[in-house]
Amino acid sequence: MAIEGTLGRELAPPEHLFTWVDVDEHLADLAASDAWPAWLLAADGWWDGLQLTVAKNTSWQHVRSWLDEVFGPGSVEAREGLLELALDSPRDKGFTGLPVSLDYMEGRPQYPTRLPRLREKQITAALSDPLPRPEQSSYPADVQMLAFHSFKGGVGRTVHAVAMADAAARRGDQVLLIDADLEAPGISWMHQAQGGQFDFSYEDFLALLQGADEGDWSSAVEVAAAYLPNQQAGHYPDGGSITIVPASRRRSLSPPRIEPADLLSSVRSPYFLTEAIAALASRVGAGTVVIDLRAGATELAAPVLLDPRVQRIFVTTLSHQSVAGTEKMMRQLGHRAPTLQSIDPASSVIITQYREEVHESQIARAESDLSAALMAMLAADNESHSDSEEEAGESGTYGVDTGLLAQPVYSKFREDLLALPSAWDSVLRVLTKCDVAEVLDPIMPPTIASVEVPDVAEPTAVSYTELRERLAEVAKGLIYAERQGLSSASGFLVTDPLRRLLSDHRTEPPLSLVVGAKGAGKTFLYAKACAARTWDRFAEQSQVSGVMGNVPIVPVLESGNLEYADLTTQDLRDDFAGEYGNGREAAASAQELRGKLQVALSRVAGTDEISWRNLWLECLAEAAGLRISAEGGNAEEVLAELGRRARAVFVIDGLEDLLQTLDSEVKRTALRVLLTDVLGWLRSLRGRPLGLVIFVRQDLVKRAVQQNSGQLLHRYDPYALRWNKDEALRLALWVAARAEALPTSPPAREITELNPEQLVDWLKILWGWKMGTEKSKEARCHLWVPAALGDFRDQVQARDVVVFLSEAASLSVPQTSWDDRVLVPSAMRKALKECSRNKIDAIQDENQEVGDLLEKLQQVRHPVTVPFELEEVGLTVENADFLVESGVFARGKDGRYWVAEIYRHGLGYGSERRAKVLWRR
Numbered sequence: 001m002a003i004e005g006t007l008g009r010e011l012a013p014p015e016h017l018f019t020w021v022d023v024d025e026h027l028a029d030l031a032a033s034d035a036w037p038a039w040l041l042a043a044d045g046w047w048d049g050l051q052l053t054v055a056k057n058t059s060w061q062h063v064r065s066w067l068d069e070v071f072g073p074g075s076v077e078a079r080e081g082l083l084e085l086a087l088d089s090p091r092d093k094g095f096t097g098l099p100v101s102l103d104y105m106e107g108r109p110q111y112p113t114r115l116p117r118l119r120e121k122q123i124t125a126a127l128s129d130p131l132p133r134p135e136q137s138s139y140p141a142d143v144q145m146l147a148f149h150s151f152k153g154g155v156g157r158t159v160h161a162v163a164m165a166d167a168a169a170r171r172g173d174q175v176l177l178i179d180a181d182l183e184a185p186g187i188s189w190m191h192q193a194q195g196g197q198f199d200f201s202y203e204d205f206l207a208l209l210q211g212a213d214e215g216d217w218s219s220a221v222e223v224a225a226a227y228l229p230n231q232q233a234g235h236y237p238d239g240g241s242i243t244i245v246p247a248s249r250r251r252s253l254s255p256p257r258i259e260p261a262d263l264l265s266s267v268r269s270p271y272f273l274t275e276a277i278a279a280l281a282s283r284v285g286a287g288t289v290v291i292d293l294r295a296g297a298t299e300l301a302a303p304v305l306l307d308p309r310v311q312r313i314f315v316t317t318l319s320h321q322s323v324a325g326t327e328k329m330m331r332q333l334g335h336r337a338p339t340l341q342s343i344d345p346a347s348s349v350i351i352t353q354y355r356e357e358v359h360e361s362q363i364a365r366a367e368s369d370l371s372a373a374l375m376a377m378l379a380a381d382n383e384s385h386s387d388s389e390e391e392a393g394e395s396g397t398y399g400v401d402t403g404l405l406a407q408p409v410y411s412k413f414r415e416d417l418l419a420l421p422s423a424w425d426s427v428l429r430v431l432t433k434c435d436v437a438e439v440l441d442p443i444m445p446p447t448i449a450s451v452e453v454p455d456v457a458e459p460t461a462v463s464y465t466e467l468r469e470r471l472a473e474v475a476k477g478l479i480y481a482e483r484q485g486l487s488s489a490s491g492f493l494v495t496d497p498l499r500r501l502l503s504d505h506r507t508e509p510p511l512s513l514v515v516g517a518k519g520a521g522k523t524f525l526y527a528k529a530c531a532a533r534t535w536d537r538f539a540e541q542s543q544v545s546g547v548m549g550n551v552p553i554v555p556v557l558e559s560g561n562l563e564y565a566d567l568t569t570q571d572l573r574d575d576f577a578g579e580y581g582n583g584r585e586a587a588a589s590a591q592e593l594r595g596k597l598q599v600a601l602s603r604v605a606g607t608d609e610i611s612w613r614n615l616w617l618e619c620l621a622e623a624a625g626l627r628i629s630a631e632g633g634n635a636e637e638v639l640a641e642l643g644r645r646a647r648a649v650f651v652i653d654g655l656e657d658l659l660q661t662l663d664s665e666v667k668r669t670a671l672r673v674l675l676t677d678v679l680g681w682l683r684s685l686r687g688r689p690l691g692l693v694i695f696v697r698q699d700l701v702k703r704a705v706q707q708n709s710g711q712l713l714h715r716y717d718p719y720a721l722r723w724n725k726d727e728a729l730r731l732a733l734w735v736a737a738r739a740e741a742l743p744t745s746p747p748a749r750e751i752t753e754l755n756p757e758q759l760v761d762w763l764k765i766l767w768g769w770k771m772g773t774e775k776s777k778e779a780r781c782h783l784w785v786p787a788a789l790g791d792f793r794d795q796v797q798a799r800d801v802v803v804f805l806s807e808a809a810s811l812s813v814p815q816t817s818w819d820d821r822v823l824v825p826s827a828m829r830k831a832l833k834e835c836s837r838n839k840i841d842a843i844q845d846e847n848q849e850v851g852d853l854l855e856k857l858q859q860v861r862h863p864v865t866v867p868f869e870l871e872e873v874g875l876t877v878e879n880a881d882f883l884v885e886s887g888v889f890a891r892g893k894d895g896r897y898w899v900a901e902i903y904r905h906g907l908g909y910g911s912e913r914r915a916k917v918l919w920r921r
Contacts, residue, residue, distance in 0.1 A: 116306030151325030169240035334377030474739035509691025516721030519797035577625020791887030836905035
């Protein structure tokens with residue numbers, strides 16, 4: 001029989017029991033997995049017996065039954081009223097047993113103080129709980145401590161620890177760099193090769209602490225502070241510095257005389273060592289401590305790794321042994337000392353020495369395993385996060401925060417890092433050459449320098465209330481910007497796909513699909529193209545020069561969401577017809593053309609591909625004022641003749657209104673012919689006089705062109721309206737700048753030219769640096785926003801960004817205590833819920849297939865927690881596969897399904913968290 005433990009693994013009976021050590025180990029695993037019965041209080045194994053401390057009135061028969069269950073049937077025998085646990089002994093075919101004695105205890109047991117060790121001295125039921133929390137949630141003087149650890153040596157741990165210290169010093173930090181690898185030091189050798197001083201070492205500090213009065217590290221700190229100034233390395237122009245603490249001053253190689261675990265005692269703080277290191281850093285003026293720990297599961301590293309206030313950074317290659325060991329180590333640490341979210345610094349993983357083109361499959365597998373382990377290390381802050389997501393808006397975004405904090409960072413393979421030079425300065429030059437600091441940027445601890453905004457003059461008086469109100473109003477108007485009329489002056493953000501579409505068609509009209517998901521801005525862009533009237537004017541408004549002049553834009557079909565003011569699409573058709581039409585009839589309206597297509601779609605027998613091509617070409621001709629019946633010819637001849645005397649760019653939108661769900665072969669044929677045959681025929685015209693841009697949803701393309709749809713989409717991929725994280729952030733800044741809702745902002749036209757670092761700097765004015773105070777342990781805002789609004793295909797839709805800004809700004813208005821940013825963190829978290837509801841409502845209008853499935857998910861009457869089994873929500877595998885393809889679902893390794901946060905809130909589903917942590921104070 002196997003017992004399911006809280007550590008997420010089945011605890012089967014051990015295959016072999018050779019000695020009391022095996023018995024002790026299995027009992028410890030059971031205790032840590034909360035698999036002990038209530039009557040079992042403690043277990044102590046010795047070479048000559050096993051002593052179990054049990055509650056009063058526990059019968060030995062009860063004990064025997066449980067031991068037989070967890071060690072395997074037939075493991076226990078009773079001899080003369082005594083229990084013996086069987087041990088494996090090939091020399092004796094009879095029963096070889098370990099005597100089991102019972103010690104009865106009345107009342108509640110008083111467990112000894114647990115210490116930060118990987119192996120605890122006494123096995124008790126308390127092993128299922130985490131270690132006691134530190135009394136203070138942070139170190140004095142806000143010292144930040146980072147510890148680099150690896151399961152194996154040779155993975156680049158020391159290299160990245162040095163790079164982290166160097167990067168922090170370059171931005172002005174005072175860094176204390178400790179070589180705590182007491183058995184195989186690395187930093188010490190670099191410092192020695194450089195000719196650095198070795199006046200004081202980590203071993204010296206440990207020895208002084210061991211001999212100090214209980215709980216008092218002041219004497220050790222004073223001695224260290226007197227010598228450490230001699231051990232600075234390098235000079236940094238911004239005032240930063242690195243003070244190196246080598247591992248040892250010993251001349252010979254030998255095991256350390258004193259280990260960190262030797263400092264642990266019941267009368268000292270369990271975190272005596274890390275608190276002493278923080279005190280030392282504060283004494284020498286260092287705000288950041290970087291510690292390079294010994295590799296492996298060793299007590300040399302345990303007292304540091306088991307302090308949750310330490311930012312734990314694990315380094316691994318993609319080798320199976322390294323990944324598996326790292327994952328197991330993280331899960332053990334997460335069980336004993338979980339990171340309290342928003343209080344403690346998040347742990348991180350660096351995957352090193354990988355080649356993307358060689359290790360693609362290994363990367364995906366390692367990322368999945370290591371991300372899950374990082375998430376397992378996180379625990380919700382129960383004091384600041386409510387159980388009810390309806391009661392506290394912040395708790396509802398727990399999944400977004402944990403997902404961000406659980407992303408590994410990648411350090412690509414560099415030959416220069418395989419064999420480092422000996423001296424410190426030479427090593428730093430190699431690290432700079434290999435851009436290692438850029439890899440570490442996502443996990444760098446915050447400093448004042450890291451949250452600086454662009455160097456511009458601040459206005460004399462800033463009313464954040466007014467700025468928030470302005471942003472809320474303008475963003476609300478832009479949610480459905482296509483409804484403001486074609487000639488509205490709202491402008492638009494020039495994205496890379498649009499710029500490529502215009503730049504690639506400077507000298508001839510475009511023949512292209514513009515593919516985009518729902519809410520990507522297809523109709524908005526269609527409206528802006530029509531408002532420009534000509535292709536060259538549209539290019540000029542998009543900051544693209546050198547485009548052929550005076551090529552009219554002729555709308556054919558349009559979305560039902562499009563609204564008009566003083567200019568309509570019919571005006572454009574009639575203007576073109578007046579100049580190039582047959583002169584007898586006006587251009588056909590979009591409603592008239594849609595009616596003609598609907599008649600063809602309703603035919604029971606359907607229409608063949610040639611007939612559909614002719615019908616689509618007729619629509620183009622009649623939108624241009626060339627009535628086929630009046631001309632007395634066919635559409636091909638009419639359009640060919642038009643091409644000899646004019647140029648034009650036809651534009652089509654609103655196909656989803658016409659075709660709905662593509663639930664018939666007739667509809668699929670109709671769309672397939674438009675996307676392939678019609679474009680192909682126009683491409684065959686000599687001189688390419690006529691262009692056609694079709695704005696269409698990607699899911700419609702895939703369903704219409706079931707063979708080679710990937711090839712078709714790839715052809716037009718450069719023009720796809722795909723809002724990645726960078727574009728979503730640019731849109732957020734553009735909307736804020738357009739609304740004049742920032743104390744200071746770049747001109748809207750320059751936003752597209754900002755590099756990523758500049759973009760993030762400007763966005764700090766909008767929403768700050770972190771989802772909390774600037775030095776909090778929360779996620780960074782520029783990572784949180786696209787993660788919260790994106791789906792599982794890493795796509796962020798433009799409409800969702802604008803809805804988010806409108807809601808977050810409105811909710812920020814009453815938050816007068818925040819005067820360093822426009823959008824307040826709590827408002828941003830709460831805004832995600834409204835964004836989710838809005839997205840689901842919009843999808844039900846725009847994409848009936850996805851909308852129907854989301855409506856079915858909303859109608860589940862019992863509470864649903866993500867991840868879930870399909871049976872819980874009543875979906876088939878085919879339904880789930882479709883939602884996976886649409887980016888709504890993701891399937892986990894265990895077969896359960898996750899829902900993207902942008903959908904989860906609107907569905908009313910909860911999110912799985914780690915169980916509440918009952919801290920023992």
